[in-house]
Amino acid sequence: MTMQAYAPTTRFAFPENLTATEPPEHRGLSRDGVRLLVAESAPAERGGVRLTHSRFHELGRHLAPGDLIVVNTSKTIAGEVDGTADGGWPVVLHVASPLEDGSWVIELRTAPDGALPVLTARPGEVIALAAGTRARLLEPYPGRAASPTGRGNRLWRAEVTSDQPFSDYLLRHGRPISYGYLHGQWPLADYQTVFAQHPGSAEMPSAGRPFTTELVTDLVSRGIAFAPITLHTGVSSQDAGEPPQPERFEVPAATARVVNASRVNGGRVVAVGTTVTRALESAAGPDGWLSPARGWTELVISPEHPARAVTGLITGLHNPDASHLLLVESVAGARLAQQAYDAAVEARYLWHEFGDSCLLLGNRR
Secondary structure, three states, rough: OOHHHHHOOOOOOOOOOHHHHOOOOOOOOOHOOOOOEEEEEOHHOOEEEEEEEEEEHHHHOOOOOEEEEEEEEEEEEEOOOEEEOOOEEEEEEEEEEOOOOOOEEEEEEEEEEOOOOOOOOOOOOEEOHHHEEEEEEEEOOOOOOOOOOOOOOOOOEEEEOOOHHHHHHHHHHEEEEOOOOOOOOOOOOHOOOOOOOOEOOOOOOOHOOOOHHHHHHHHHOOOOEEEEEEEEEEOOOOOOOOOOOOOEEEHHHHHHHHHHHHHHHOOOOEEEEEEHHHHHHEEEEEOOOOOOOEEOOOOOOOOOOOOOOOOOOEEEEOOOOOOOHHHHHHHHHHHHHHHHHHHHHHHOEEOOOOEEEEEEEEOOO
């Protein structure tokens, strides 16, 4: 399946002036003080959709005892470093993930702020990094041109030569991946969620960022349960129409059991982010029943492969034409997704990893 086969039906004008350019703590808010748009399916006589404007720390008001929140325990790495391409011109290198053969998936972006992808690189080109480390481009990843526009290759499989493990090199020389819309550089701690345990995500699983230990305690006291998965994210800077890249994931046996039990007992399965949704649906059978699973997933949730286990979604706001909108529509329904985005634009919610949140609750399955 190619992303050209399906496109999101949700349409809105991208609000350039509504980008969150810094973490909420630097805007005078707590992590759980960001805005929360709740969009829930309602009976037809009530218009079919119920919209509520809230704050994230009030999440418990919008869920019910017996609901299950599934979170991602992946920890963000310092995946951005400066480099010099052949010919002496500077680039920003984004590290997406390690591969089983010891090579790495990387993306080259324009210096100094990584605003645009570099699409002119060629196989065999060497990127010089600090401390004598070198990344040699082997082939486009995943084995084909990674830019659907045909203008060049965005992602590469690269061989890294260093006097230390590359993961250790990144700890010493790297910084969190960021893009040109941010005002400044922020420490790695600002890119971690309270659930972060296992290093491996190139970019923060940002849907979980607004949670705090106090909020988790409040939710548990209301009879709302939590369960973990791990999915290590790649880089999120896909072009329009480009599918998500393959990602490593694990759904533990205990999580599969509690998700299945929640569904049997009528509780909602609320995924915290597209990463959790992708992991759970990669472990789900045609009837939505989960089994333990781990490995690499290439699943793209779409009309061809709709969400079967997940019935609710906590997520940030995605750009127009992003492949993640197909996932949002699959969980929430196209009508609910469209009305949620219309309301977010009208009420001037903030986009991107440090922005506001949505809770989307489709029909119970």
